[in-house]
Amino acid sequence: MSIYWNETTSKIIPYVPGEQPQDKKYIKLNTNENPYPPSPKVIEAINSAACDTLRLYPDPECKMLKEAIAAYYNVGIENIFTGNGSDEILAFCFMAFFDEQKPVKFADITYSFYNVYADFFKVPYEIVPLNQDFSLPVEKFATSEEPFRQAGIIVANPNAPTGMAVDINDIERIAAANQNSVVIIDEAYVDFGCESAVQLTKKYPNILVIHTLSKSRSLAGLRAGFAIGSAELIEGLERVKNSFNSYTLDRIAIAAAAAALKDVEYFEMTRKKIIHTREKFSKDLAQLGFKVIPSSANFVFVSHGTFKADFLFQELKNRGILVRYFKKPGIDNYLRITIGTDEEMDTVVETIKDMK
Amino acid sequence: MSIYWNETTSKIIPYVPGEQPQDKKYIKLNTNENPYPPSPKVIEAINSAACDTLRLYPDPECKMLKEAIAAYYNVGIENIFTGNGSDEILAFCFMAFFDEQKPVKFADITYSFYNVYADFFKVPYEIVPLNQDFSLPVEKFATSEEPFRQAGIIVANPNAPTGMAVDINDIERIAAANQNSVVIIDEAYVDFGCESAVQLTKKYPNILVIHTLSKSRSLAGLRAGFAIGSAELIEGLERVKNSFNSYTLDRIAIAAAAAALKDVEYFEMTRKKIIHTREKFSKDLAQLGFKVIPSSANFVFVSHGTFKADFLFQELKNRGILVRYFKKPGIDNYLRITIGTDEEMDTVVETIKDMK
Numbered sequence: 001m002s003i004y005w006n007e008t009t010s011k012i013i014p015y016v017p018g019e020q021p022q023d024k025k026y027i028k029l030n031t032n033e034n035p036y037p038p039s040p041k042v043i044e045a046i047n048s049a050a051c052d053t054l055r056l057y058p059d060p061e062c063k064m065l066k067e068a069i070a071a072y073y074n075v076g077i078e079n080i081f082t083g084n085g086s087d088e089i090l091a092f093c094f095m096a097f098f099d100e101q102k103p104v105k106f107a108d109i110t111y112s113f114y115n116v117y118a119d120f121f122k123v124p125y126e127i128v129p130l131n132q133d134f135s136l137p138v139e140k141f142a143t144s145e146e147p148f149r150q151a152g153i154i155v156a157n158p159n160a161p162t163g164m165a166v167d168i169n170d171i172e173r174i175a176a177a178n179q180n181s182v183v184i185i186d187e188a189y190v191d192f193g194c195e196s197a198v199q200l201t202k203k204y205p206n207i208l209v210i211h212t213l214s215k216s217r218s219l220a221g222l223r224a225g226f227a228i229g230s231a232e233l234i235e236g237l238e239r240v241k242n243s244f245n246s247y248t249l250d251r252i253a254i255a256a257a258a259a260a261l262k263d264v265e266y267f268e269m270t271r272k273k274i275i276h277t278r279e280k281f282s283k284d285l286a287q288l289g290f291k292v293i294p295s296s297a298n299f300v301f302v303s304h305g306t307f308k309a310d311f312l313f314q315e316l317k318n319r320g321i322l323v324r325y326f327k328k329p330g331i332d333n334y335l336r337i338t339i340g341t342d343e344e345m346d347t348v349v350e351t352i353k354d355m356k
Numbered sequence: 357m358s359i360y361w362n363e364t365t366s367k368i369i370p371y372v373p374g375e376q377p378q379d380k381k382y383i384k385l386n387t388n389e390n391p392y393p394p395s396p397k398v399i400e401a402i403n404s405a406a407c408d409t410l411r412l413y414p415d416p417e418c419k420m421l422k423e424a425i426a427a428y429y430n431v432g433i434e435n436i437f438t439g440n441g442s443d444e445i446l447a448f449c450f451m452a453f454f455d456e457q458k459p460v461k462f463a464d465i466t467y468s469f470y471n472v473y474a475d476f477f478k479v480p481y482e483i484v485p486l487n488q489d490f491s492l493p494v495e496k497f498a499t500s501e502e503p504f505r506q507a508g509i510i511v512a513n514p515n516a517p518t519g520m521a522v523d524i525n526d527i528e529r530i531a532a533a534n535q536n537s538v539v540i541i542d543e544a545y546v547d548f549g550c551e552s553a554v555q556l557t558k559k560y561p562n563i564l565v566i567h568t569l570s571k572s573r574s575l576a577g578l579r580a581g582f583a584i585g586s587a588e589l590i591e592g593l594e595r596v597k598n599s600f601n602s603y604t605l606d607r608i609a610i611a612a613a614a615a616a617l618k619d620v621e622y623f624e625m626t627r628k629k630i631i632h633t634r635e636k637f638s639k640d641l642a643q644l645g646f647k648v649i650p651s652s653a654n655f656v657f658v659s660h661g662t663f664k665a666d667f668l669f670q671e672l673k674n675r676g677i678l679v680r681y682f683k684k685p686g687i688d689n690y691l692r693i694t695i696g697t698d699e700e701m702d703t704v705v706e707t708i709k710d711m712k
Contacts, residue, residue, distance in 0.1 A: 002588035003536060004453055004537075004561075004588060004589055004592060005452060005588075005592045006452065006453055007455065008451070008455070009451070009452045009453070009592050009596060012596075012599050014595055014598030015598055016598075017416060017602045017603075020412075020413060020415060020416070031413055033411055033413065034411050035411070036411065037409075037410065037411050038410050038411060042410070043406050043407065046402065046406040046608065047402075047403055047406060050399050050402040051399065053393075053577060054394050054398070054574070054575055054576075054577040054612075055389055055391070055392065055394060055575070055576060055577065056376075056389050056576055057373070057387055057570070057577060058576075058579070060373060084440055084601065084604060085601060085603060087600075087601045087602065087603075088600070088601045088604075091600045091601060095364070095365070096362065097360055097361065097365070098362060099362040099363065099364070116599050117599070120596075120599040120600070181360075182360050205360075206360065214413070218410070220410075220411060220412055221409060221410040221411065221414050221606060221607035221608075222606050222607070222608070223414070223603055223604070223605075223606040232358035232360060233358070233360055236358060236361045236365050238370075239365050239370055240365060240368075240476075241370075243368050243370045243371060243472050243475075244443075244444070244476070245441060245443045245444045245447060246371060246443065247443075247579055248444070248579070249579075250577060250579040250606075251577035251578070252402065252577075252578070252608050252609075253606060256410075
């Protein structure tokens with residue numbers, strides 16, 4: 001505590017990201033990073049951006065990056081917002097669309113930054129419990145009881161930390177039932193196997209789809225994300241950004257992110273590899289007595305019939321394998337394990353076998 | 357306007373940065389960028405960071421960068437906050453220290469982002485007019501009438517767009533008179549010729565000094581800044597950052613910024629060159645009938661006896677030289693001209709001579 005902090009700063013409980021241990025070399029499967037390096041074209045783009053004009057401010061419009069995104073997703077430049085990671089974009093959404101008057105709605109088990117934002121920006125929120133099987137109770141989000149409330153909805157698809165996908169028709173039902181509210185679809189993991197809502201943004205001006213380059217584009221270390229939606233939603237985000245920090249993406253990030261978007265072949269190759277590894281690993285774990293939630297992401301959410309999750313977490317860590325354990329009601333007997341290379345996942349399987 | 361925007365988003369008037377024209381090649385003296393490229397060691401650092409582990413999240417603590425800053429300024433790691441440009445740090449200051457209850461005080465002629473932040477974050481503010489000669493009315497900031505008001509003060513030193521320095525003893529008077537308030541000293545341009553308040557932060561827990569790498573370190577395109585202050589002020593900023601975006605600096609920016617801080621020789625060489633060019637250019641302009649405000653920054657603020665500033669701005673632009681003109685009461689007959697290379701400034705002088 002400090003006399004210099006305002007009330008919000010004194011009260012907030014900040015988000016805690018997965019650990020980035022420095023003590024020893026782990027097989028690191030705790031923060032859903034991609035096991036493959038970014039496209040070689042990204043490295044080329046970085047090297048030429050570095051030789052270029054770093055002494056000059058970047059383009060505040062990030063036009064080069066927006067053009068690459070527009071080409072890939074077949075949307076207009078005016079439908080794209082770029083940010084310093086998708087977390088920054090989520091924060092800007094709270095600043096642009098929500099306020100103290102109306103609640104934002106999200107699931108009880110989902111990305112744990114949403115309620116940190118809500119508390120921090122003093123936005124009330126309504127927590128909707130997932131179904132017993134961790135699926136989304138769509139009808140509770142697609143209710144039209146209060147069509148003019150202008151609140152907000154956030155759905156992670158696929159969800160984290162469960163990995164479960166929501167059907168695109170259900171996403172559309174939610175958007176259609178809440179046409180006066182901003183419906184944020186956080187698609188951080190969408191490239192690993194579920195259908196994106198990007199094309200729905202052309203029909204529904206209230207849908208904002210948020211993507212990151214941290215996962216399927218192997219660029220967690222670069223900090224770049226983007227949002228796709230109607231021109232009015234994008235303009236709202238631009239207004240907030242330009243009242244906060246005119247240049248959130250640097251010259252190197254803009255060039256590197258654009259190069260990543262353009263190398264479709266590399267992207268397809270690496271994401272398919274990860275999907276393939278996930279399917280094999282899920283089968284292997286099932287054979288070891290794990291319950292494996294069907295995953296559309298680059299991680300699996302698993303629980304064992306005998307071994308408790310906190311025990312497994314600690315045992316794996318002792319043996320050099322770092323996974324994520326959330327000590328939270330409802331999921332405190334689950335582990336979230338990022339999908340690494342085939343070799344890494346085989347090591348996990350062998351390590352667990354050894355514990356028996 | 358949009359039904360999806362909240363009230364703040366609908367009402368705000370965002371900050372407008374200096375233009376980054378794409379239409380033709382200008383001698384670009386409008387956004388206080390450094391005419392020299394960053395240190396060659398920065399480019400080396402970028403190339404090795406790019407080959408490294410971009411697939412992994414960066415260190416949220418930015419330890420490597422903080423260590424370089426700590427070594428250069430002889431302060432503790434716990435006294436340093438790093439951000440995605442000094443603008444992001446200023447925004448975090450408003451979020452961490454100020455609120456709707458008490459006003460923040462700054463000059464009428466100063467960095468024009470301060471009042472944008474205040475409006476955006478709904479912080480009331482008290483505008484203090486500069487003296488006639490653009491110097492800071494120190495007594496109006498060093499007043500102790502309300503010692504427990506816990507408001508805030510922001511002083512840019514040297515000031516922008518005037519370039520005028522505030523004496524370090526006056527900075528100390530302001531800090532001493534406001535020990536219950538956060539006193540932010542925005543030293544974006546301090547390396548070009550005025551004394552830093554960094555060492556005062558050891559005596560006054562209420563001073564926060566903010567630096568950027570955009571100007572004296574030639575890294576406007578990289579987006580990196582830092583703040584130095586008491587551990588409690590820094591912790592306040594960390595709490596805000598970790599409720600907003602855990603990783604605002606990417607792996608490349610961390611490595612590049614650390615390399616820039618370490619190359620003291622290159623830094624000294626380039627900043628001294630700019631100071632030398634500024635002094636010569638100021639004399640040349642005085643001989644052409646300009647009033648030149650004494651500058652401690654990498655720009656000069658000038659007014660001509662005959663030519664109106666808006667005319668000069670447009671004429672220079674037509675002739676391929678971009679400077680900054682603020683159409684604001686009190687300074688609407690002044691131009692802010694960034695210091696480029698000797699050759700560039702000679703061209704400016706010759707171009708103005710040609711107009712006669």
